[in-house]
Amino acid sequence: MTKNTIKNESEHSGELRHFQAATRPTIVLLTANFLFNHSFQLLQGVIDAAKQQQFNLFYFRCGALQSPHESEAQGNILYQLAHSPQIDGLIIASSLLGQYVEKDEVERFSRQYCSRPIVSVGEELSCATSNVILDNYTGIYRLVEHLIVEHEHRGIAFIKGPAWHIEAQIRYQAYCDALKAYGLPLNSKLIFSGTFRREDGKKAVATFFEQRQYGLDAIVAANDQMAFGAIEELSKRGIHIPAQLAVTGFDNDHLSKASSPSLTTAYQPTYKMGVKAVETLASILRGENVAQQITFSTPLMLRESCGCVRSSMPNNIAIPELPTNQANATLSARKAPILKALAEWVNGHGLHFELLWAEQFWDALMQELAQHTPNVFLMKFHDILRQLSLTEDYFIIGHEFLAVFRNWVFPFFDAEQRGYAEALWQQAHAELGKTFQRMVMMENARMAQYFHAFHNLSAALLTTFDLEKMLGMLGEDLPQIGVESAYFLVYDEPRVFGEPQPEWSTLIFAFHDGKRLPIESERQRVCAAELFKDSFLLSEKPSSIMTLSLYFQQTELGIAFLEIRTMMQGFYDFLNKLLSNAAYGIWLTKRLQKSTSIENHI
Template sequence: MQGGVPHRREAGLATAEPDGHRAHVSGARLHRRYLTREPREMSEKRRTIAFLMDYVGGDYQSEVRFGIERAAEAHDVNLVIAFGETLALPGEGGAAQNSVYQLIGPETVDGIIVASATLCHHIGIEGMREFFRAYAPLPVFSIGMAIDGIPSLIVNNGLGIDLSVGHMIDVHGRRNIAYVGGPANNEEAKARADAYWGVLAARGLPLDERLFAVGAFTIDSGRVAIRDILDRGVEVDAVVAANDKMALGVIELLAERGLRVPQDILVSGFDDAFIARFSKPSLTTVRQPMKRLGAQAMDTMMRMLDGEVVEDMALLDVELTCRESCGCRVQASASLSPSASTPRDGPSLVAARRESLETALRRSVAIPTGSLDGWPGELLSALEDELAGRENRFRHALEALLDAAGRAGAILDHFQGVIDVLRERLGRPPSGGGGVALYDALERLWHVSRMVISSASMRVEGERRLTVELAATYLSWSARSFSTCLSLPSLKRVLASELPVLGISRAAVSLYDDAPEAQRGVMRSLFLMEDGREVDPPAASFPARRLAPDGFLGGRERTTMIALPVAFGDEEKFGVAVFSSGAHELIYDALRLQIGSATKAAALHREMVRQVEARERLEQERVRQESVVAARIQTTLVPERLSVAGLSLCAVMKPAAEVGGDYYDVLATADGGWLGIGDVAGHGLAAGLVMLMIQSMVSALTRRDPRASPARVISAINAALYENVRGRLMRDEHATLLLLRYERSGRVTFAGAHDDILVCRAKTRRCVCIPSSGVWIGTLPSINELTRDAEFVLEDGDVLVLYSDGVTEARDAHHEQFGLERLCTTIEAVQTESVVVIRDRILKEVEGWCPSPDDDITIVVARYRAPRQP
């Protein structure tokens, strides 16, 4: 490209056209035909199309899905979007998450569109061919991967890389161009990699394999790939990546190595993802029409269902968008050279160029197929009205266009190119007379228009950010609720309360029937929601391939639904969830994980409850066996390593003959850590079960929010424990629980009810008793008003001692308790010794006092060391 004029390629032929900093590629269509089944009768019910992809979120996935959804609306067909991660190889992990794909069939849908480029990373083209074959005789369509015998739609990946690498060579004079490719089994990645080598060969540059590395289409893999290339010692002056995320990873790693982009190394990507426009520097990239991919795929599927012949494969245009990362910058409008032959008069100025202007305007902005047809003509008519004296007509038309384009998914910043085209084509008239006045009026109009576009773009991005922040907030709240679901009834209550808040009005969560003969081919509805309200699900089971109870997917109104697997890990599949669309994309994948985890927790909890109830019916021998199980639970949950910054720690737990429910835990955090100690009333497996519940919830809640209020954590645990123990187990176990949130500065915030906290001060060598003021957990449905945070501060050398009542209430032969005073005396006697010596001395004194204790003994000792001053 010379003199700011990019090379334009069309069907493989290079042409030149003054089109700003965008190089376009027009797709060549292959003409082999694909004949489908006969068209449906007009009287049949509304069609349903399935769209399969790995995730609903992601730059590529979101854009393609948007195009699919809009086209489904235009064709008045139902849409089922099923996602369940990338397809796994046979025998490898991932089958549970992939299970939703196996349930899509003629029982539910009339045709299937597959985002093959998102599913193929592990199985390659042969695996995808087998994947499609399983859906016969349904019409199928592939996006992003050309598969023999399957109608396919792809972008011209090779020419996109040709443009990107060629731009680095021809415009910027770079010769040592590194390439970060995509997964080896991804056909798009292969095409892009082949194009990279082809461009170098065509221009006579050496084919140096040291400049080539493979990533996984993620930011982290881009970092790793460019790090490997740089570590090979090869000279690099430009990097081309096979997608934008890897390009951003490249930029991050280069910055860490002290290499500036674009001053030292140029970088470009592929896709034109949302983040590419707002990275620093903004990313040069190959823009593929992702929304159009989705829209055209749906259009073609409808033609197939109507019995039309369709192309076996079609290519779509791509274009190179140059930004800061390659050294190019979008030039201000002042850099455009206006024509010297522009007429002076107003409306005729537009009329004389109307046809060419409409063509140029249409090409300057990517708008999904079928959206806003005729907008260039309407905008030019408004400009003619403005020049004829109708003030603000153009601004109002532009504002309306931006509003509609935003709803259609267009990138509003691209409308700056509309103003560039108008200013360039209408240009500066000869000096003097009315021509100068007209030019000045146009310049003011262009200036106002740019401000209108900038304002609209900022507003859209602000709304997008607000939507993401709200989704993240709602997910944070819902995660807390899901984390304490230990039964299917509690899961149903959480779904009923949380789904409407998350923006989901219709939902069907169904689990595989427990009957062995069902062989996972039959489901039963667990939860059903209509119009934001829970409704009673049908009692009858239904074939799993219907995804939801009869009538849920086929109503009078057109619907778009999201189907996802209810699974845990790679192997355990429980069922399917189907939700209405419209919520933020982050929410659906989070729900997939949360519901799967909650269902797994409920299954584990249900199994444990079953075991508890069975054991309670056994005779004394069974009770003894229960004690063995309880002891195993109690001892295996003891933390293996006690490591918290600033604390020397040691602990001991000695179960009694009749195992109780003592509990302690130490959880390190970035700013300090959490210490917990408690005691479940009673003995045996039930006490161990309650202790297990407490430990699990403490771990989950404190890991999620390391700086949480101890009082709030205890209140949440109490609510779940009360419901589980009293409401479901029909038992009355309760517990003391004390939680301490320690900060590296020595500040300790605590809440709960347990034995007094002992702090032996280094300065006085005397013990200070700090009482806890809470209430037992599990006795009341809510203790929010009775639980408050309190604080104390550890100083350098102070010793903190936590203990169970098995220490202070140990009785000698005369039934005298060991007592708190004797415990303090024991600690003070060895205060300067190591924490191990202090712990062992306490244990020795207690065991000497009571050789056969009837309660568990738990001791936690910590010595605080203040941070060294610099």
């Protein structure tokens, strides 16, 4: 591709532009599917941190290594793009890529990129400059210990992950060690081997009951998905959870809070791990020394499925103690230690809350109590809720915050203040409920809009074989499904799945900032080795670009590069299939046009 310097924005309005990648580092995230919440959270953490570091980020929607699922494996041709010399560093989600292979295979795969800095997330790789890993052992050990000590369970079953998966092995070892530490026997009939899929949880429960394991009183699953499957199957069989049987998981999936009963689990902070991976890679690129291993803890999220009440109940939380010389301090003097402890407690339970919000909340409450100024407190609380609504757990955080704040602050009010504050608290809970309902309605409406747009575009693409009309439809409808920029490249000749990626392809569609861009003839041909160099894919600001393999059955058709405005878990598969179908239609159309041209010539 021809090198082009960056020109003034007005000179390029509505044109396909090339920007020099050398203006900022370009990094790549290699990860498997985004269906599971922890993989989606990892992706979000990497995207947010890459923007903060002013990096260009390409994240490849690939499949796990040697995946038996064709829809995943078809994307693995994209791994070849990561060999580009223009890539400055890689983040490899090793535990996600290694779902179906042993650690040695993940090592072998990762070693091909060792000429650049590598940060591994999940598994510790010898070829990685730094490894961001999870304390899998402690999370499972403490879950089993909790069931034994706090709930007096003795017949504890375990649903394992894949035997070859290193994190699954560690979690199983923790289960075995916890039983041994408390003098409980290891019963092979209470162990089921799964693959981290929801269906495995259902099969495990069916197996346990078919073997008539009468002593079974708790199930520990190696991840939340298998725990959800177990709960579903137990419910079908009329088994009450937790009265008759306790269930725990591992991940703290977003559904674990909303399931019925809510799921006790160990928190896997994959968003924070993604952020840390990018920050570590940034340090490496600056020539700084970094730790070979960075470990994240896995605190317990104690909920209903094991028999625990919510951890935020007032009688479960001790008020932060002040130094002896401040024991008789006024309420205002207690502000700093209480707010600090509050923020640490909420964040320590896998939630995110800014200390500034707590300070604003405190000041508004004290102002209204002192002056009886109507609505000051509720207006500030509503403002905080709007900021919280940008986070995944806003309802949970709001509930936890109100409960803990009440427990720590109300004891220092006099009778009049306490009565007034109780009335404010009831209003705050009502406001929290209304905000939650509004957010649910907005989210449902947004998802309905996306599904409607997907359906309309898919149906429209099936009704035409006119190439220009197809591309025009894509230009009109892509913004409706959250796509800000899109570039489609098709191979000159489609390749059979498993063959090497073609060196050259043709750019047939360019879309940026809501506009379809004209493609000059000399820029239609694209070399795979220079995609990340002086590229039309990049812009004057940091870019986060999803890369998709376009295919139909066993035929590899091309590549799509997309910048997506709104991250929505679960839509990537829909989008990949939609664009693959469009690419197949385009390929058929070009093939038909070529055939017609030959016939006319004859």
